[in-house]
Amino acid sequence: MAVSHGVFHPKITVLSGEDCHLMVGSGNLTFGGWGGNFELVEHLHPSFAAGAFSDAAQFFERLASEPSVRHGAGRQCQDIAEDLRTAARGQSNSGAIRLIHSLDAGLSEQIVAYADELGGATRMMVAAPYWDEGQAVSQLAGRLGLESVSAHVHPGGSARGTVASWPASPSVSIEPVCIDFAKTDVRPLHAKAFEVLCKRGRLLISGSANATGAALGAGGNVEASVLRIQRERLVGWTLHPSTAPEDGRPDWEDDTDPTNRHGVLRAVLEGDELTGQVLTPRMSGRVLAWQMTSNGPEPLGAVDLDERGCFTLAAPGLELAAWNAGRLVLRLVDGSGRVAEGFISIEAATAIVRRAGLMAPRLLSLIAGTETPADV
Structure with missing residues (x-):
């Protein structure tokens, strides 16, 4: 894949045969992505996530003809889209699990719209290995009406990259925390997750998007994430107070850095x-x-x-x-x-x-x- 702006960043696997499975997450096809890093992946089936399958079909249809993405695999993208639509056909769709991507609009814009449907946001927690100076998350928090954001500090540190692992100059308060289910993991963080508590429910977003403007804004990277809409859930992940990393500056090559490569x-x-x-x-x-x-x-x-x-x-x-x-x-x-x-x-x-x-x-x-x- 070659894109005119940013990078092509989704991590999507479709297993299609007599049955169909869809996996969307943070892991690349590397040793780190397949176990060496701390990653998140959503394993979806049309029996409970037909809406996400339809969304994924639309993503591959867009990808087949999207002028900003060069790949030459339009027919294959159409074939995958048809497999996904066939798998979702006849299945009930509660709308509680969706796939969102950046070919239609920036992810921040979509997150804000879904939060508004749940009465507005009351808390946001971000877990990501890569951040910009803090502008992207600050802008998202502002649009959600929040003055502070909780950010996960991973015990194993973050996967090294060419961008910062902690926001240096955000315009909102960043509260360092550690998510309860990750508090003993010593692998480098490469997972990307956003939890938004709302007045009438909760949003969980996980996939490829980091806490950067290129990932969350419009016209940047191509990204894809699963969005879970929990309308009855008013309690979020358990967060423990933590301490911000001493050095969140860029370290070495990220997997998206094209320098010195074929x-x-x-x-x-x-x-x-x-x-x-x-x-x-x-x-x-x-x-x-x-x-x-x-x-x-x-x-x-x-x-x-x-x-x-x-x-x-x-x-x-x-x-x-x-x-x-x-x-x-x-x-x-x-x-x-x-x-x-x-x-x-x-x-x-x-x-x-x-x-x-x-x-x-x-x-x-x-x-x-x-x-x-x-x-x-």
């Missing part, structure tokens, strides 16, 4: 033809293509990129190699030495997965020659 491309292999697009950096003209293997790079020849970074490359025999290797990585290098890399999606394998459903892993094992007796 660019990103997407590529699809259909038969003997490889098509794709360089998403970042912007590249055009003649480049050299390489297939990255366990034995080192294998040359695929020169290829021409158009002004949008799109390309088509003849690749006879590559599909057969893919079944044996299990994965394919493509590298493009331009004349100035800039590099873009990405996985190659195999169209035939994608079709098998969608059509065969639960049988797909066995069929793919048979094709690759790695089947076991249980697959036959």
